[in-house]
Amino acid sequence: MELYINMALLTMLAAVTVAIIVQRDLFSVVILSGIYSFLMASVLIVLDAVDVAMTEASVGAGISTVVLIGTLYLTGQKRELNYHRSIAVPLFVSLGTGAMLIWGTWGLPAFGIQDAPVHTHIAPTFLLESIPETGVPNVVTTVLADYRSFDTFGETTVIFTAGLGVMLLLGGSRRKKKKGETKS
Amino acid sequence: MFTIASIAVMIALALAVTRAILGPTVFDRVLAANTIGTLAILLLAVIGFLMGRPEWLDIALVYGLLNLIGTLAVLKYFRHGDLAHDAEQDTKS
């Protein structure tokens, strides 16, 4: 049953993606990307990644939508303008990449089998040692904050740098503009 | 029992996605997005019971709150043209 729910949700995901490609109204693109994030979070729940689904929903459907709408407010553009760009080159590049990726998936193990190489390396150790070593039942939390905590620390640094970049890009120039407006 | 419920919710989800893709105005899409959020919460709860692990319902609460925030952000933009609208300015001017 979970397999069929998974397949149906993935089909809807593909349909929403096609709608995003075709759509020219930028608000609709933003709302459709929010819908895409909700559907993706549901897929992740079906695939047992509960924590990832929570993060994807809060980041993709929450923060990302609000940030995109904020940008639409700052730029004030409502529609994508219709330039007569040739679609031959993008189509060729993406179809070529797609063909190579499909060729690459032939070597992958079948979906959901238990003895795939991914599951034999270190994951059993994490699952077995989590309770005795840390006492936390949620293994994802254990790995994130205990076994790979330096990784998480690096991620925090990345977010800090990005926040700094956004503040430098937007803060300074807008303040100047506002001062100029009050003078004139 | 939960199989029937999950099939019903999946069909409803498919119809709501259709409305989001077809929707002639932006408001149709916002309405469909709101409905998809509700249906995702229901699907989450039903799948939790279907697989026998209904402990994940906290996530459904997160979904519900985010759904409201996303909808209100979009609609506030349309109503006032601004995300941080000050209601007092309306009465002053």
Next chain:
Amino acid sequence: MQALDAIVQNYNYAITVFLMVSGLYIVIASGNMIKKIVGLSLFQTSVYLLYISAGKILGGTAPIIDRNYTIYSNPLPHVLILTAIVVGIATVALGLAIVARIHEEYGTIEEDEIFKETGL
């Protein structure tokens, strides 16, 4: 029957490839920078789907230890993707800030208009 099995086994990978290719197509073909960034986030999301599909075990359950269950899905891809999601939103926010800055400088967010203006 065998064909059906093949479809079921490769459906996740096929959709992953489709999402990735559409993200790439939007980034190349669209001239609007906000839409380009939406395409970028589609591309990132397809990578999440690939990792999580690899970590799933059919018949397994979420990796929260409980006495009633013995088979759990692989927790390691979940951790990697948690990091990737957060870094992804940082990228998107920075990209959108650059778009807003470009709009202040050139008055447009269409690539072609900027090229026309600067004579590139």
Next chain:
Amino acid sequence: MMPAVIIAAGASSSAVAAGPAIPLDVYIDWIVHILSWAAILSGSFFVLVGSVGLIRMPDVFTRMHAASIIDTLGAGLLVAGMMMQAGPSLITLKLIFIMLLFLVTSPVATHALAQAALHAGEKPELKEDRTNEPGSPRAQLEEAQHQAEGKR
């Protein structure tokens, strides 16, 4: 898990129904099980009805009615059925919170949507808009357009 226990109890009660001594708990479990079946089935029905309405209704304002069926009756009955299945536990508390969340957020979102749509110039489609009889708003509009074109 709880549902399995209830199903087992229901099955045993029907098997032992001929026997003399059946504890009262078994009957109560059975009734709760049937009630939760009914609640979940009717909830599924209302979810389907709401989503079909979302597709078939003519404009935004009428579609909001259809969507609110999903938010109130559909979600309410489904959550009630699940509560009966879960029994008194932490899960029931979480389900109650989800239901309260629906009851608070759904009207707020719908109100904001209707206000924004009206503000943006969407007009609800009235009954007289659909007829073409003389005297109806659409006929008057067409008349006015006709005259304007004639003057030009």
